[in-house]
Amino acid sequence: MSAVADTHGHAHDAHGHHGGYSGIMRWITTTNHKDIGTMYLWFSFVMFSIGGLMAVMIRMELFSPGLQFFNPEFFNQLTTMHGLIMVFGAIMPVFVGFANWLIPMQIGAPDMAFARLNNWSFWLLPFAASLLVLSFFMPGGAPGVGWTMYAPLTAQMGMGMDFTIFAIHILGMSSILGSINIITTILNMRAPGMTLMKMPLFCWTWLITAYLLVAVMPVLAGAVTMTLTDRHFGTTFFNAAGGGDPVLYQHIFWFFGHPEVYIIALPGFGVISQVIPAFSRKPLFGYASMVYATSAIAILSFIVWAHHMYTVGMPVTGQLFFMYATTLIAVPTGVKVFNWVTTMWKGSLTFETPMLFACGFLFMFTLGGFTGLVLALVPVDIQLQDTYYVVAHFHYVMVAGALFAAFAGIYFWLPKWTGKMYNETLGKIHFWLTMIFFNMIFFVQHFLGLAGMPRRIPDYNLMFETWNKISSLGAFGMGLAQLLFLYIVVSCIRNGKPAAQLPWEGADSLEWTHLPTPAPYHSFETPPVVK
């Protein structure tokens, strides 16, 4: 707890706000949860841009059949790095940024529990990201193994593979440290009267996510470390010739990988559970069942991993077990969707940008959930596994789910963070462009998958051409639309109109009701009392 006393110390510091440093040193040394949150958010945007650029390059190559721009090796490197960068560099950090900004304010705490650790969790990221990007410049280039990094293909890669493995170690460390911090903060630093069941849902989803992270990041670290020793130190964990088994890698990876998709999704659920009530001017329907549903999803996520492996050839009992367990997750997920829709029911609705993104989320995340149900059924999945249907499915969950939730949250809290309003008209345009182009990219990919187009291929038969063209055009549009997003945020920070104390009529968590807008550098030096 001494770290907490420290942050308090800063407030009384003669240099005031920034602990005595200015310029770049302020950011390097900061232990303030808001500064760190801001850095996470910008970092995530940079990675989103890099990953997005790679996506556009992939879609360029897939615009027409034949090899146009890149050779197949480089194409594989692009898909691999796009996936890794989006998952570990863009989506996970953006929600850690939200957590940093909001959790202390929403539970009435002065800062995060371990302020220095918080600084370190962030500053690990740029090193990890550099390793990922640098792997492109190693002999043999970046690994072309897919973000799942299946053995034994990993054994054939050059030094870029080792860079990637090391980057994943560092990213995992950062996530674990960040999670420990979040758990400690939520469990120990709530204001008097803020019982767990009074916490905003965003804090709940993060509490659960943080436990998931602590549980599974070490598993991923184990999987990639075994890959590393197989590559260099003569072990044969994943090599049958030495008594190992390549499928073992997949079990370990997906034991991490399935909870990982909820790590990506749950904080987004939390954001949506704040935004929808605010713009419905009505309390969240079924708060308690939301908490239970989230916990149920988290627990179930540990027993469904092999639904990614129906085609490796499991015994029939294995297939049936994993199928039943997976379809079970549809129940708590359904509860959440019903609760959100019922929250809107008989509310007093307005549709500012955050609410538009929340509705977009609701609609399309549910679509992704339904295709997930289709994929859970063993025989159908055997047709669709490793085809474009899967690519469409997980982008509906990760882009229309997690990314849309992040957009909703950014527009929602931007006034609180900056004290200024963004341009509402441009915000709405950003929503509609993103929505239209997103569906143009990914809806048609369901058709490609059904028709049998495998994923991770740089070239395809002519019967797939039409959908691929539409998909690629959508991707170019989606890329341009995100430039508009950057413009909206920058011009809001530079010269947005001052925001009202409570810009959203229906917002009712502590950061809105008990703190001025913009939020002061140090919030709640004396804790508020929650009734």
Next chain:
Amino acid sequence: MKVVAALAGLGGLALSGTAHAIAWNFQTPASRLAAEIDDLHQLVMWLIIVIFAGVFGAMFYSVYAHRKSKGHRAEQFHENTAVEIIWTVIPAIILVAIAVPVTKVVISQKDTSGADITVKVTGYQWKWGYDYLKGEGEGISFLSTLATPRAQIEGTAPKGENYLLEVDNELVVPVGKKIRILTTAADVIHSWFLPAFGVKQDAIPGFLRDTWFRADRTGTFRGQCAELCGKEHGFMPTVVRVVSAEDYTKWVAEFKQKSAKAAEDDTKTFTLQDLMQRGEKVYAANCVACHQANGRGTPPAFPPLAGSKTATGPKEGHIDTVLNGRPNTAMQPFKQLSNAELAAVITYERNSWGNKAGEVQPAEVKARRK
């Protein structure tokens, strides 16, 4: 900008739509299993559409009717235990109802017993090997490699209808017979995928897995490797030709005749020119993907053969490398090739791209087979 892009998209759609058929659903099933999968998929899709329409009908009604701009005042209810129990229990019941027919299909899909013909399928980077292990045609063994010419891929020749979905030697099976497929791989994981039969089975190095199909009509059916297996992953199609029982018997006889002729080749001595000509073809089918047409490879992953110590050194070392591969590298054994083919490709490597290291005859290769 975006408007232009969208218009261009529509234009592109119109153009490409006329050029060829657009695929957007499962391929027409050619086995009962595939048909059952198709039915299951339709069943869930209808269910999904109904639920989706219900839930989002409610949402859109609310979006329309409960707006602040229409003066709707928010009610403050936020709980209703009965409703919450209902919408937990009903989806659970629906799931159980779906699980019943699905479970039946899973069980029949896994039942590989009672096969008429058993074929071992081996995934190699980047081709398939087929060995007929049991049933009519036992003993037949060959490789199946992409037949689309490089020029089509690079865009210097027009692309054919079966672009990237055509091979030199198809897997040939009789119609109506239960074919058991055993999968394995020599290097990395591949996946043998044939959509029209509803079959996809990973091929895992060092392990055997199995699956089966029974084609219910004759014809040629096409799929692709479905597990990322390195750079040419997009270029290793799976093609099956289903023929009538009589045609199958004929095909088996012809195949056996051809192999007998290949065995004869083993004892012949060829001229350097013959070996070079044949070797170039074998090289193009089996080695270019890694070592490249110019023999320079793509180091560090795939070494050059031009000037390589092995390819210019003693013949034995060269023969052993190609015959047995190099353990734990992408250089796999090429035992499946005939002695004459191996002699030809080795000779070709020893006498191209500036190499000058003499010829190798089939007998020499045969002598080094263990």
